[in-house]
Amino acid sequence: MALADAKAGRRNEAGIAAVLGILKQAFGERFQTGESFRAQHTHTTTYIPAQLPDGVVFAETREDVQAVVRACAEYKVPIIAFGTGSSLEGQVNAPQGGISIDFSRMNRVLEVNAEDLDCTVEPGVTREQLNTYLRDTGLFFPIDPGANASIGGMASTRASGTNAVRYGTMKDNVLAVTAVTANGEEIRTARRAKKSSAGYDLTRLFVGAEGTLGVLTSVTLRLQGIPQKIAGGACAFPSVKAACDAVIMTIQMGIPVARIELLDSVQMRACNLYSGLTYEEQPTLFLEFHGTDETVALQSAQFGEIAAECGGGEFLWTSNLEERNKLWKARHDAYWAARALAPELAALSTDVCVPISRLAECVAATQADIEEHGLLAPIVGHAGDGNFHVLVLFDDKTTEGIAVVEAFVARLNARALAMDGTCTGEHGVGQGKMSFLEQELGGAVDLMRQVKQALDPDAIFNPGKIFHTN
Known part of the structure; x- marks a missing residue:
């Protein structure tokens, strides 16, 4: 299923060539087109094949981001935001080519409001970097997906982790974002007030959008006091x-x-x-x-x-x-422990989430499925949320090996949906779970397409992710 959804899209060769020239002149050495740079900005943590962008911009300011978006919008060239590359469903692949915006240099903590228990950071700040910065304030940011992910990437995939049972997920802890939209303008989705009834909840629209509606330039976060x-x-x-x-x-x-x-x-x-x-x-x-x-x-x-x-x-x-x-x-x-059980095999990490009352049933049925098909697939889960992960170790060198694992993933998702669960609790949809999203939400996906069309009419923001637009 994942490989079918990760197919390469139609490339805009003339537009890409024009944008490459513009960005080279604008950014100099901060724009790279070498294969090694491009390969580092595609997917390496999943078995979905790498699909390289045509160039990488190392953005340092929001003005840099606006310049890239305006150039790409003019020539209808795809834009893929890149944090640390730790996502698991092909989110940073470039199936139509295009430009990757690397946010590793936009890694400043812009503001900490200790009295209000919030802060604003640039998207390239990682969760470990933020908590190191906050240490002397007596505050911390609780969302912990395991990997030292960037805050922008965590917001874009609506990440969570081991602390979610008490502190919630990114959707509960992002108060506002600024984002560059398809016309190259930067918008702010909310103020720092703890609650608001002012219009549509645009913050939550961008949180979890996986970079398909715009490019985040800052994130305002809810903080917690470090426990005694x-x-x-x-x-x-x-x-x-x-x-x-x-x-x-x-x-x-x-x-x-x-x-x-x-x-x-x-x-x-x-x-x-x-x-x-x-x-x-x-x-x-x-x-x-x-x-x-x-x-x-x-x-x-x-x-x-x-x-x-x-x-x-x-x-x-x-x-x-x-x-x-x-x-x-x-x-x-x-x-890494699971991978060490059979280091010669490839690994597919997948997750589902079910109502907590169905967790035992879903995990037990999944274990029976694993045993029946002779798979090596450890299970670990955020039990307080009904969310669990399966790391399937398999031979990715053969068509049969890939078919077996993709059939397992299809059964796992069907099982979760039959229990009124979801095809992904925290990994996101990306390329790997597009077909399962259709099964989960049906006609609601058409509404998502309409939102995408309204905000990104030329489909330049991370195309080929979450759902197909044509």
């Missing part, structure tokens, strides 16, 4: 169902867990081998609580009781920073 106390730990369960039952009970009882991650037995084996852990190779929950000394102790004890009731083992928790970091480093390295 953080405690975390792990607990093994005899089955995925038992672990999910514990998650559901924890959420329903209103225990304010900050992180609650599910790793199946295959993923636990991978993490033990890769990260030097010694946990039981059973379905396991990794948890973290934020608060005061008293509240994290109480919440940890409450979860321990729930785990015991659901047949889990002892919940061993700690507030020791080094021990917690080791635990979460292993969780964030889960992708």
Whole structure:
């Protein structure tokens, strides 16, 4: 399915040639057309084949972005925004060629309003860079997708991560954006007020649009106070169902867990081998609580009781920073740990999300599917949200190997949709999930096309992503 949707589009050769000349004159050495530069600005974290842009502009200011958009708009040449390249569904590929705008040099924190718990950053700022900058303010930005992604990319894919169960996703934490639209003008979608009833919610229109409606030039974010106390730990369960039952009970009882991650037995084996852990190779929950000394102790004890009731083992928790970091480093390295199980194979990382009450059923059915078809595919999930990821290891050198994995992905998505879930909880649609979006939303995709046509009539912004425009 993904390869079919990632087909190359029709190229505007004359327009591309004209824009290459304009940008070379305007940007000098900040515009590169060498193959190595272009190859670095396409997709490397998925099995979808790379589709290179024709040139790369290293933007340093919003005026740079406007200049690129105006040139490309005049000649109807595609524009692809590039943050760190960590997206997983082909979002930064250039199926029609065009110009990649690299935001690595637009990486300034523009404003921090500590009293209001917000900040404004340029799109190239990464989440780790932002939290390092904020450290002395007593504040932090909680969205943690694992990779050190750029804020612009996280906003564009509506990313989330391990903290989402408590702090929400990017859609909950972006207060406003500025974006350059198809006429080359910069718009601001909202002010910094915590709420507004002033017109359409344009902020959320751009958050999750995957760069198909315009190019972000700044993002205003909601911040949180660094907790006085953080405690975390792990607990093994005899089955995925038992672990999910514990998650559901924890959420329903209103225990304010900050992180609650599910790793199946295959993923636990991978993490033990890769990260030097010694946990039981059973379905396991990794948890973290934020608060005061008293509240994290109480919440940890409450979860321990729930785990015991659901047949889990002892919940061993700690507030020791080094021990917690080791635990979460292993969780964030889960992708590399899984790949190390069979380094000779390619990997496809995919995700779905279902109502939390259906999570155990969906994961168990997916495990049965994996076993039936003889696949090697560890599972890890943001259990508090009903979102889980499958990393399928497969032979991408043969047509048969690709067909097997794409058939599995199709069944996984059909399973999630049958449970009133979604084809992607946080990876986005990109090229890889276009057909599943049609299955999920039906006629609503036609409305998306109308919005796209209204804001980007010549389809210059990241064409060939989310849905086909013709």
